[in-house]
Amino acid sequence: MKWWHPGDLGFTVRSWLGGIGYGARFLARLLSLAGPTFGRFGLVRDQIHFLGNYSLAIIAVSGLFVGFVLALQGYNILQRYGSAEAVGMMVALSLLRELGPVVTALLFAGRAGTSLTAEIGLMKSGEQFSALEMMAIDPIRRIVAPRFWAGVIVMPLLAAVFSAVGILGGWVVSVVMIGVDPGAFWSQMQGGVEVWADVGNGVLKSVVFGVAVTFVALLQGYVAKPTADGVARATTKTVVMASLAVLGLDFVLTALMFSY
């Protein structure tokens, strides 16, 4: 397409807007199917297992390492101002407010998002969705919606695991290895972290990210071209679009939640 040709440009903008509109309708459909989906919770439960349990390993290990690094870097800077004992609070706030939800969402997009995209894409290209339709079963209700709601449920739980393991990792580095006073580590954290403002906002963020990442993954699988190449491209698009969406939403949410 030649962007300087008004016709081509107009067509591209219109098809881009049409894609966004289609995606919005898809999301609305998934959200409206909350009732029927939870009425058949067995399907959701199975998907929670596939999406959540299989992501636990990578989330926990990543959380541990992020906690290590946060404690190291935090101690490095704080001890210049004599505030080394605040490292616990710093690690906890960084994880609960930002790193927990965001990094978990990015990892989830890479691990679970791509598998969702590939699964839906392959099912659609293998005509399994058509077969369901011809059996008088709505494929979105039966296949796509349980995966969506499972993703929304799983994300805050994974983010909580990430933050918890990260805080423990921070404890290991700062108290066990460096020698920060354990009492000060925990008491500063308890004093500095507020339940609703910090933990609550972090959970809210991870729910929003869960919606975004799972929605992008399922949509890309659903609209993928029914070829092997098409499905492969769709998984790439999932990672890219989901990651950008998470980071963009993080900015908007942080500005709304944590600014003055």
Add this chain to the structure above:
Amino acid sequence: MGRSKNDVWVGLFVMLGAVALVFLALQSANLLSLNWSSTYRLTAHFDNIGGLKPKAAVRSAGVVVGRVTQIGFDDERFQAVITLDMDSRFHFPKDSALKILTSGLLGDQYVGIEAGADDADWSAGDNVTHTQSAVVLENLISQFLFNSAADQGSDGKSATLKK
């Protein structure tokens, strides 16, 4: 789920919603400096502006009534020239004084206005003549030492800096 003829319109609606959301977030975080009120411009010369930066506040009685937009150098008078955008709602007498003050003990510097008593107000494009420069620490110390030396000279006693 099939394509609909309304997809483009839904997409447009979603984009507008997203823009509105971002705008809301930026506004609530005070990150946007959209100035909807009209302003009038003033210039002022200072011997020393200290650490004054562009976009610094212009306050009177602690309330922000304008912004510093530009900082320049007058190489004929060897003075700093600053340009202020003042909120059109507020007018100050022509003999009001501009001072460079510090917010808090270690905070940023801002321009403070001490209102004068003239009948006529500043109009757009005026140059303010009553200005007081920023306080420079070294000058303050040398002034203190000078005063101490002057006191000592008139008293005839030797001055020692008391600890």
Add this chain to the structure above:
Amino acid sequence: MAHPDFPTPALIELRDVTFGYGERPVLAALSLTVPRGQVTAVMGASGGGKTTVLRLIGGQQRAQSGAVLFDGQDIGAMDPDALYTARRRMGMLFQFGALFTDLSVFDNVAFPLREHTALPESLIRDIVLMKLNAVGLRGARDLMPAQISGGMARRVALARAIAQDPELVMYDEPFAGLDPVSLAMSARMIRQLNTTLGITSLVVSHDVGETFAIADQVIILGDGQVAASGTPAELRASSNPLVRQFLGLATDGPVRFHYPGPTVEEDFSVEAMP
């Protein structure tokens, strides 16, 4: 609306149906009927609209003009609930089976029963084994789709399609890519099911030999319209050039070999041979 005591003679009727993907119409004012209780074959060149007819009948596409009637009701005018009710009376066999890859053969056939009925598992087990027996795969019940051949997958899909005893079974290219033994078996199976279950079968295929052996009526599509229709014997005796080309009785006819484009002279700058 058809009265249940006085069913219309044709289970399916297409009246002046026009449909196309984009600008090019695939079907142009097509009218045909599929009588009850018989095996009807729809044949034609590739891309001629055969699969489109199946999709229109199943309600997966909507005709741009004309009516697609299933038992007297217009599929295109139905709301989603009515459409799903109509679909439960149909079974569709896709070209490559379209089995659910994460379920076993047994679970695949049981799937529509478990979704649509509240029958106890013991009853479902009996029904599933009966359907698998009808296609000869009762012994393969615990295999996974990845472990069975393409022909077997199609038979499992057929068992799944008849799990709820539909009135109509549609076959999309059931003979494509099968070895000669499976070919004959499949053809016989379609014919037998039609007779024993008393259903209507609609077969889309371009395999002339097997299709003509089992069909009661054959409809040949050409240019988006019905080019010819009749019993296999009638068509073999036809003088229609498209039919003769299709049946291999003539080497050339309305369907051209060369894709439209520049002439040989233009491409190769060659003087036309005298």
